[in-house]
Structure formats: structure tokens, C-alpha cells
Amino acid sequence: MLWHWIFAVIGVAVVVTTWLSVLRTVFTPRFRSSLVARKGLALTSLVFLTVARGFSGPRRERLLDLCAPVTLFLMAAFWLASAEAGFVILDRATGSSAPVEGLAWGSVALMLTAFTCHLVRFTDAYSRRERMVAMLDGEVAKPSDAEEVLAANLRTGSRGQLNDSFAEWAGWISDIRCTHIGYPALIYMRKTSKLSWIRAAVIALDAAALTLALAPDWAPPQTRAFLNTGIRCMRELCRELGVVPLRAVASLQGREEIGFDETVRLAQDAGLPTQAGDREAWEAFQQFRAQYAPHATWLAERLLYENHYPAFLDDEVENTVTEGPPTWRLR
Known part of the structure; x- marks a missing residue:
């Protein structure tokens, strides 16, 4: 039926778009990260900076310490939820759960691997930045x-x-x-x-x-x-x-x-x-x-x-x- 094809196209589009965001963020950021990374950071930082203005000293720093980590894990959660939603739509369209479920689990495993790679690169860059600062400090x-x-x-x-x-x-x-x-x-x-x-x-x-x-x-x-x-x-x-x-x-x-x-x-x-x-x-x-x-x-x-x-x-x-x-x- 026509609606099966429509749902199948929507499901594939959601999964592919999610993976394009993952690849852009992790492997090819160049001088512009993905839309998910930029918009997610803009929203999270707005919340943290607004709340942090009500504090000072160590309390402010402890709160702002969480801004970047929370942003990263919210981004990963969005990727996983988006990919899962795409596979659920695809499952409804095909009516065959076994192959779709296998693809979904494989996608989750690869996505977590990509996110781990992103965290390693992220922490390495942070360490390089702070190492030079410590030398000058x-x-x-x-x-x-x-x-x-x-x-x-x-x-x-x-x-x-x-x-x-x-x-x-x-x-x-x-x-x-x-x-x-x-x-x-x-x-x-x-x-x-x-x-x-x-x-x-x-x-x-x-x-x-x-x-x-x-x-x-x-x-x-x-x-x-x-x-x-x-x-x-x-x-x-x-x-x-x-x-x-x-x-x-x-x-x-x-x-x-x-x-x-x-x-x-x-x-x-x-x-x-x-x-x-x-x-x-x-x-x-x-x-x-x-x-x-x-x-x-x-x-x-x-x-x-x-x-x-x-x-x-x-x-x-x-x-x-x-x-x-x-x-x-x-x-």
C-alpha cells in the first residue's frame, strides 16, 4: 500500500539524516560543526549561563563545569532517540521486525563507537589547550x-x-x-x-x-x-x-x-x-x-x-x- 512506502521513506530519511549529523559532528567538522551540535550547544549554554549569573565564585564554576558535558550527552541522546524513531517507523512500514531490529542494534553500536571517538578527540583537544596554559600560569x-x-x-x-x-x-x-x-x-x-x-x-x-x-x-x-x-x-x-x-x-x-x-x-x-x-x-x-x-x-x-x-x-x-x-x- 502507498502508506507503507511513505512511512518507509520517512523512516529511511530520519535514519540517514541522523547519521549524516553524526558523521559531520565526529569525522568532518571542518570549520563548522553539525546543526545538532551548534543548536544544542546554543540552547544548553543559554540555560547554564543564565542560571550561573545568579552565583559567583566556586559555585558558579561548579555549575558551568557541567555545561559542555551535558551538551555532549544530550547530543548523543538525541542521535540515539532519532535513529530509534527512524527504525520504529521503518519497522511499521515493512511489517518485518527481525531485519529492522538487527539494523537498529547495529546502528546503536556504531553510533556509540562514533560518540566515544568524539569524546576522545574532544578531551585530547582540551588537554592540549590547558597544557600550554599551565606552562604559562x-x-x-x-x-x-x-x-x-x-x-x-x-x-x-x-x-x-x-x-x-x-x-x-x-x-x-x-x-x-x-x-x-x-x-x-x-x-x-x-x-x-x-x-x-x-x-x-x-x-x-x-x-x-x-x-x-x-x-x-x-x-x-x-x-x-x-x-x-x-x-x-x-x-x-x-x-x-x-x-x-x-x-x-x-x-x-x-x-x-x-x-x-x-x-x-x-x-x-x-x-x-x-x-x-x-x-x-x-x-x-x-x-x-x-x-x-x-x-x-x-x-x-x-x-x-x-x-x-x-x-x-x-x-x-x-x-x-x-x-x-x-x-x-x-x-
């Missing part, structure tokens, strides 16, 4: 420590070693860009140390920006590559979350308490051959920093990372000197 105490990181590299190594450090950071942030867009639930995985990956990225990017601003001709080849990769990563993650950073008067997020003249002195004392004047270096540094720091600040705000940066600087930013590179402070 012992060296810095505040966002303005970029010059300390740069100085430490200059004192203990050569230009080649600094180039290797920037290359390592470029690989790290490139991995974040690929994995956090391909597996978007990773964005909501919380930090394992006091330093978040967003803040760690800004500190490392600041060190690269300072190098290019103060010594553009001397800067190692990987410096600009790291900056470009970091800028692209921050912009694409903001786009993924629907975050649109507002324009700030100056990109000082986290650097309000240190004057640029002190930054220059620290870099020179560590051995950086400064090639630009203070004003020129300041303007170059701001030009670089404005392309990633505001995006990072708004990402941290969206993800409810406490004490990441102060609020955006707007009309309350005051220039406290009249000559040379400005030293900014809050009124």
Missing part, C-alpha cells in the same frame, strides 16, 4: 605580565629561541581555532588553573605585539605569523558565539596599571634592540592590540570568567601625560 600573575614573559625569553635565549616560542604559541592558538570551531562545546570547557586560555592567549599575543612594535626589523619571522593567527582565532570565536565587541577608546584591557615607558625599559634591559621611538612604538602596539584584546575581553565576559579584565574603557579613560607615549589610568 607559573610565569605570570596579571595581564600586564606580557613584558615579563618577553623579557624572560630574551634573557634566557636568543632570537632563534624567541622565534621557536612564538612558533609554539602559533601552533597552540591555531589548534584552538580549529578545534573550538569544529567542536564548539570546547569553548565552554572551564579552565583547570587560575589562568584561563583566553587570558594566556592575550599575554602571549601582547608579547608578540610588543616585539613587533619596538623592534619591527629585528622581530623573529614567527612573530607576525603568531599575531595573525591569534587575531583570526579571536575574531572567528566571537563570530561563532555571536559576540560583537564594542570599540574602545584604547585597547588597555588588563594593562591600566603599567606605563608604556616602563614596558620599553623592561624590554631594553632584557636585550630587545628597540628600533622605534616611544610614540611610534605605542601607536604600533595599540594598532596590533586593538585587533584581539577587545575580542578576548568580550569572549571572557560571555563565558563568565571572573576577574579576567576590567570593564571596557570608554569615557572614563584619561590621558595623564601630555608628551611621549600615553600612560592611561581610570578616573
Whole structure:
């Protein structure tokens, strides 16, 4: 009868669509995960972030720790339920339960295997992200420590070693860009140390920006590559979350308490051959920093990372000197 064929087509369509979602999510996410992964994460994160705003400190973190895992298991449950519904419809259409039941069990087994593979890739990417953050966590105490990181590299190594450090950071942030867009639930995985990956990225990017601003001709080849990769990563993650950073008067997020003249002195004392004047270096540094720091600040705000940066600087930013590179402070 006609309705048997209609139900058979519907059942096959449901099963095939479900498996296409599984394959897209697990094996071919590229730079865009499946619709199920993205919409499921959007709904789950909205609930968790809304509830978490009513808490602070450890309670908030414990609650937000569950956001990504719950998203993953709800996604798996949706796949299993959807595939099961498709096979039930197919069973009603064919009237032969044995072959359909065998296919259903085989589908469940393969789907659970695929989900396990997804979890392994997910946790590996998370471990890679946090491993680099942990390495930096012992060296810095505040966002303005970029010059300390740069100085430490200059004192203990050569230009080649600094180039290797920037290359390592470029690989790290490139991995974040690929994995956090391909597996978007990773964005909501919380930090394992006091330093978040967003803040760690800004500190490392600041060190690269300072190098290019103060010594553009001397800067190692990987410096600009790291900056470009970091800028692209921050912009694409903001786009993924629907975050649109507002324009700030100056990109000082986290650097309000240190004057640029002190930054220059620290870099020179560590051995950086400064090639630009203070004003020129300041303007170059701001030009670089404005392309990633505001995006990072708004990402941290969206993800409810406490004490990441102060609020955006707007009309309350005051220039406290009249000559040379400005030293900014809050009124």
C-alpha cells in the first residue's frame, strides 16, 4: 500500500539524516560543526549561563563545569532517540521486525563507537589547550605580565629561541581555532588553573605585539605569523558565539596599571634592540592590540570568567601625560 512506502521513506530519511549529523559532528567538522551540535550547544549554554549569573565564585564554576558535558550527552541522546524513531517507523512500514531490529542494534553500536571517538578527540583537544596554559600560569600573575614573559625569553635565549616560542604559541592558538570551531562545546570547557586560555592567549599575543612594535626589523619571522593567527582565532570565536565587541577608546584591557615607558625599559634591559621611538612604538602596539584584546575581553565576559579584565574603557579613560607615549589610568 502507498502508506507503507511513505512511512518507509520517512523512516529511511530520519535514519540517514541522523547519521549524516553524526558523521559531520565526529569525522568532518571542518570549520563548522553539525546543526545538532551548534543548536544544542546554543540552547544548553543559554540555560547554564543564565542560571550561573545568579552565583559567583566556586559555585558558579561548579555549575558551568557541567555545561559542555551535558551538551555532549544530550547530543548523543538525541542521535540515539532519532535513529530509534527512524527504525520504529521503518519497522511499521515493512511489517518485518527481525531485519529492522538487527539494523537498529547495529546502528546503536556504531553510533556509540562514533560518540566515544568524539569524546576522545574532544578531551585530547582540551588537554592540549590547558597544557600550554599551565606552562604559562607559573610565569605570570596579571595581564600586564606580557613584558615579563618577553623579557624572560630574551634573557634566557636568543632570537632563534624567541622565534621557536612564538612558533609554539602559533601552533597552540591555531589548534584552538580549529578545534573550538569544529567542536564548539570546547569553548565552554572551564579552565583547570587560575589562568584561563583566553587570558594566556592575550599575554602571549601582547608579547608578540610588543616585539613587533619596538623592534619591527629585528622581530623573529614567527612573530607576525603568531599575531595573525591569534587575531583570526579571536575574531572567528566571537563570530561563532555571536559576540560583537564594542570599540574602545584604547585597547588597555588588563594593562591600566603599567606605563608604556616602563614596558620599553623592561624590554631594553632584557636585550630587545628597540628600533622605534616611544610614540611610534605605542601607536604600533595599540594598532596590533586593538585587533584581539577587545575580542578576548568580550569572549571572557560571555563565558563568565571572573576577574579576567576590567570593564571596557570608554569615557572614563584619561590621558595623564601630555608628551611621549600615553600612560592611561581610570578616573
